[in-house]
Amino acid sequence: MTVKLEARSLGKTYGQFVALQPTNIQVKEGEFLTLLGPSGSGKTTLLQMISGLVLPTSGQLLIDGKDATHTAPGKRGMGLVFQSYALFPHMSVWDNVAYGLRMRRLGKAETKTAVDDALAMVRMQDFAHRYPNELSGGQQQRIALARCFAYRPSVILLDEPLGALDKNLREHMQLEIRHMHKELGATFIYVTHDQEEALTLSDRICLMNRARIEQLATPQELYDRPATRFAAEFIGHSNVLQVRRENSQQFAVEGRLVDFSGCVGQEVAQTVAEDAFVLVRPEAARLTEPAKGLLVGYVDECVFLGSDTRALIRLPSGARFSVRCARQVKPLVGNQVGITWDADRATLLAAEARP
Amino acid sequence: MNLRRGLWPAIPALLFLCLFFLLPVGEMLMGSFQDANGDLSLGNFQRIASTPIYGRVLGITFWISALTALVAVLLAYPIAYLLTRLSPYGRERWMLWIMLPFWTSYLVKTYAWMLLLSRKGLVTTLAASVIDNPSGLVPALSGVLIGMVHSMLPLAVITLLPIMRSIDQRLAPAAQTLGASRAMSFFSIFLPLSAPGIAAAALLVFITSLGFFIVPALLGSPREMMVAQLVISSVLDLFDMRFAGALSVVLLASSLVVFLIYDRVAGLSSLGGEAPEGKRSGRGLQVLIWLGHFTARFGKERARGGDSKLLTGYSIVLVMLLILPVLIVVPLAFTSSPFIAFPPKMYSFKWFEEFFTSPVWQAALMRSFGVGIATALLALVLGFGATMALTRLSAGWRKGLFVLFIAPLIVPRIVIALGLLYLFSRIGLAGKDLGLVLGHTVLALPYVVVTLSAAFKQYDWRLDDAARMLGASTFTRLRTVTLPLMSASLVSAFLLAFITSFDDLTVAIFVSGGINTTLPKQMWDSIQLALTPTLAAASTTLLVFIVFFAVVAQWVSRRSISKRKGL
Numbered sequence: 001m002t003v004k005l006e007a008r009s010l011g012k013t014y015g016q017f018v019a020l021q022p023t024n025i026q027v028k029e030g031e032f033l034t035l036l037g038p039s040g041s042g043k044t045t046l047l048q049m050i051s052g053l054v055l056p057t058s059g060q061l062l063i064d065g066k067d068a069t070h071t072a073p074g075k076r077g078m079g080l081v082f083q084s085y086a087l088f089p090h091m092s093v094w095d096n097v098a099y100g101l102r103m104r105r106l107g108k109a110e111t112k113t114a115v116d117d118a119l120a121m122v123r124m125q126d127f128a129h130r131y132p133n134e135l136s137g138g139q140q141q142r143i144a145l146a147r148c149f150a151y152r153p154s155v156i157l158l159d160e161p162l163g164a165l166d167k168n169l170r171e172h173m174q175l176e177i178r179h180m181h182k183e184l185g186a187t188f189i190y191v192t193h194d195q196e197e198a199l200t201l202s203d204r205i206c207l208m209n210r211a212r213i214e215q216l217a218t219p220q221e222l223y224d225r226p227a228t229r230f231a232a233e234f235i236g237h238s239n240v241l242q243v244r245r246e247n248s249q250q251f252a253v254e255g256r257l258v259d260f261s262g263c264v265g266q267e268v269a270q271t272v273a274e275d276a277f278v279l280v281r282p283e284a285a286r287l288t289e290p291a292k293g294l295l296v297g298y299v300d301e302c303v304f305l306g307s308d309t310r311a312l313i314r315l316p317s318g319a320r321f322s323v324r325c326a327r328q329v330k331p332l333v334g335n336q337v338g339i340t341w342d343a344d345r346a347t348l349l350a351a352e353a354r355p
Numbered sequence: 356m357n358l359r360r361g362l363w364p365a366i367p368a369l370l371f372l373c374l375f376f377l378l379p380v381g382e383m384l385m386g387s388f389q390d391a392n393g394d395l396s397l398g399n400f401q402r403i404a405s406t407p408i409y410g411r412v413l414g415i416t417f418w419i420s421a422l423t424a425l426v427a428v429l430l431a432y433p434i435a436y437l438l439t440r441l442s443p444y445g446r447e448r449w450m451l452w453i454m455l456p457f458w459t460s461y462l463v464k465t466y467a468w469m470l471l472l473s474r475k476g477l478v479t480t481l482a483a484s485v486i487d488n489p490s491g492l493v494p495a496l497s498g499v500l501i502g503m504v505h506s507m508l509p510l511a512v513i514t515l516l517p518i519m520r521s522i523d524q525r526l527a528p529a530a531q532t533l534g535a536s537r538a539m540s541f542f543s544i545f546l547p548l549s550a551p552g553i554a555a556a557a558l559l560v561f562i563t564s565l566g567f568f569i570v571p572a573l574l575g576s577p578r579e580m581m582v583a584q585l586v587i588s589s590v591l592d593l594f595d596m597r598f599a600g601a602l603s604v605v606l607l608a609s610s611l612v613v614f615l616i617y618d619r620v621a622g623l624s625s626l627g628g629e630a631p632e633g634k635r636s637g638r639g640l641q642v643l644i645w646l647g648h649f650t651a652r653f654g655k656e657r658a659r660g661g662d663s664k665l666l667t668g669y670s671i672v673l674v675m676l677l678i679l680p681v682l683i684v685v686p687l688a689f690t691s692s693p694f695i696a697f698p699p700k701m702y703s704f705k706w707f708e709e710f711f712t713s714p715v716w717q718a719a720l721m722r723s724f725g726v727g728i729a730t731a732l733l734a735l736v737l738g739f740g741a742t743m744a745l746t747r748l749s750a751g752w753r754k755g756l757f758v759l760f761i762a763p764l765i766v767p768r769i770v771i772a773l774g775l776l777y778l779f780s781r782i783g784l785a786g787k788d789l790g791l792v793l794g795h796t797v798l799a800l801p802y803v804v805v806t807l808s809a810a811f812k813q814y815d816w817r818l819d820d821a822a823r824m825l826g827a828s829t830f831t832r833l834r835t836v837t838l839p840l841m842s843a844s845l846v847s848a849f850l851l852a853f854i855t856s857f858d859d860l861t862v863a864i865f866v867s868g869g870i871n872t873t874l875p876k877q878m879w880d881s882i883q884l885a886l887t888p889t890l891a892a893a894s895t896t897l898l899v900f901i902v903f904f905a906v907v908a909q910w911v912s913r914r915s916i917s918k919r920k921g922l
Contacts, residue, residue, distance in 0.1 A: 075826070079824065080821070084817060099825050099827075103831065
């Protein structure tokens with residue numbers, strides 16, 4: 001696949017404040033890439049520099065292999081869907097969607113076809129003559145998408161487009177956006193702080209933290225093989241325990257010796273000096289008899305979540321370990337239980353310098 | 356946004372203010388420190404300090420201005436409070452009745468009060484039928500105060516309103532759920548939060564009053580002479596520009612002191628309708644809570660609506676007091692007698708005929724229109740750039756520039772007018788229409804900047820970004836997005852600038868000369884000669900114009916409300 005977009009040491013500072021460290025990233029043509037991270041992680045800055053609305057203070061941006069660092073936003077062949085939709089309140093839905101086409105001086109008939117197509121795609125044909133403030137949040141969202149698709153940009157940027165919608169509508173729109181991505185075949189770059197949304201939508205996720213890229217991987221890789229403790233904790237639920245090397249394969253955890261041969265992150269196991277972390281997902285762990293458990297603790301709380309039950313086990317250090325159980329399993333609070341997991345579902349992480 | 360890119364739209368306005376505001380005012384101030392030979396001297400100030408009569412004039416100026424500010428703000432507060440509680444439509448309806456007297460020329464208003472309060476006026480005539488010797492019924496000081504408060508009340512309301520509206524409406528119910536009575540929630544919540552508005556309104560009324568001369572000259576006796584009258588007479592009668600300059604320095608210095616105190620206490624941004632973040636002392640709050648307890652003991656807790664009826668009744672009475680006195684000019688314009696007298700002998704159109712056929716009045720009317728439109732256009736273009744720069748610059752620059760742009764509002768008008776006379780008489784613009792336009796634009800620019808600042812504050816710059824992403828150039832974005840969305844504010848800024856020019860007498864007295872007079876100047880000249888019915892006809896014509904403008908402005912803003920709501 002060809003590279004659609006490339007950032008080379010692209011960075012942004014505002015005076016002393018670093019919004020984005022010099023960053024390298026390649027986006028493939030037709031890819032759905034999500035920039036995921038907490039607020040202030042630099043994801044929106046990166047998106048805005050790609051869009052051209054914010055100029056970088058260092059580095060280069062290449063589109064189709066050509067330098068486009070200083071190309072005007074409207075000349076990059078990109079579309080941007082704003083977080084707040086940014087629909088023009090004084091124009092009808094139709095005029096909003098036609099705006100980008102008119103700026104490109106398309107013929108009347110051509111414009112009409114393109115606008116009607118775009119509105120049909122978001123199933124809003126019947127609302128063409130309404131004004132934005134007569135529409136619900138979800139409808140405005142559709143119009144914002146249609147306005148962006150109408151002139152068929154080859155790159156579509158979406159800045160937390162579903163942030164203002166409620167949970168049900170958001171999940172519905174996620175599916176629609178996935179569908180539109182397939183239909184349009186354009187490159188999508190999507191900003192969100194919602195990890196579930198990122199997992200659902202993306203071909204690849206670019207996890208960002210503290211103004212730099214933390215990890216760039218497919219959703220499954222990111223979930224199963226987080227490279228850092230931050231990645232492990234940001235994506236999905238996870239139990240992170242401190243471990244200390246005792247001998248070549250054995251680590252002390254919660255007062256016990258556990259063999260981590262066969263776990264994910266063997267290279268860490270080989271190189272790590274003393275302290276490290278181990279990550280075990282709740283669904284990878286099982287409850288068992290105390291004698292058979294890798295770890296032992298007392299049942300602290302049992303939470304029914306509908307599809308399953310989550311048992312919270314108090315470990316000797318006082319930390320709580322979350323285990324996902326089948327819904328009919330109801331461990332008694334106060335009972336001693338053992339916790340075990342398959343060796344290849346645990347991930348060993350090097351201890352990192354925390355700020 | 357780097358400074359150079361952010362600043363450029365403001366550069367025309369900055370240059371304009373430097374040339375026609377800072378330079379002339381500064382030069383005039385320098386001039387006051389020179390004697391007749393141009394040598395450095397404090398002689399002018401010694402003269403002011405050593406002549407008791409000047410001290411008295413200064414004293415009475417401050418006294419009248421302070422009283423006016425106090426009374427106007429007290430009377431205006433309940434109306435503004437009522438307006439914050441109404442729906443946008445209800446508010447617009449009330450605003451029309453408050454803006455009508457605001458936009459009515461000071462001259463017309465004062466002329467109406469002269470007709471009412473003078474020895475042969477309506478009030479005296481009515482009183483004569485009840486008491487024997489009614490002369491001196493309305494003492495001159497009260498007459499001046501009535502005229503001043505009547506002129507300033509609308510200004511106080513429209514300054515209070517934006518700050519009051521920025522107060523979160525849910526705070527009062529929140530206080531009430533915590534056990535506060537309605538009186539208590541007013542005193543402990545609304546009153547302290549609206550304090551910056553009170554300060555802003557009092558400041559604007561006080562400073563505007565300092566430079567007043569129409570009301571004291573026409574309604575007062577020599578005992579109520581104010582500084583601005585003294586300045587005018589030293590220029591026009593004594594031809595002593597340096598002494599007039601020295602008087603202006605005193606006026607300007609006192610305005611600045613008041614202004615600095617204000618900035619310390621309330622923060623400048625409240626002039627732009629922004630409620631500053633304030634830290635209030637615990638003791639102040641204690642006093643307010645005590646006031647709340649005290650008041651609650653009197654009024655029984657009325658059912659909702661009881662006190663708002665009282666408030667509405669009060670506001671109706673006050674608005675009628677604002678409007679009705681002015682309407683006195685209408686019947687008098689139709690009198691058939693050559694004198695002003697009550698009751699007027701009905702009726703005849705001859706005074707309108709005279710007004711519309713007399714070449715002097717015609718020329719003055721036409722000039723006022725032309726100058727007004729040119730001023731409004733120039734001020735709008737300069738002000739738009741200035742405001743656009745203001746919204747995009749960093750906070751530090753923004754505050755500094757905002758002060759400069761509204762400075763012509765803070766510096767008493769008479770000081771600006773005198774400075775312009777200095778400048779224009781040297782470069783040959785005195786008595787020229789261009790001079791009038793330039794001078795009026797200095798006066799109108801702050802109104803445009805304040806009006807457009809409020810509009811830009813509501814403007815969503817992401818719409819500009821959206822249009823940019825969709826491929827629109829700077830100019831296209833301005834044409835298709837920014838300007839259409841701000842059209843209502845642009846129209847009201849234009850009208851405000853036009854009225855500022857159309858109504859101005861201060862600059863016109865100094866800058867327009869000889870036969871090139873404007874309508875207010877012509878009225879002023881003839882008012883001082885005699886109260887003829889032609890003046891009533893002129894005033895009635897002006898009133899009709901004002902009603903027309905106010906209705907247009909109202910229509911525009913109502914249309915923008917309904918558009919925002921999507922109706």
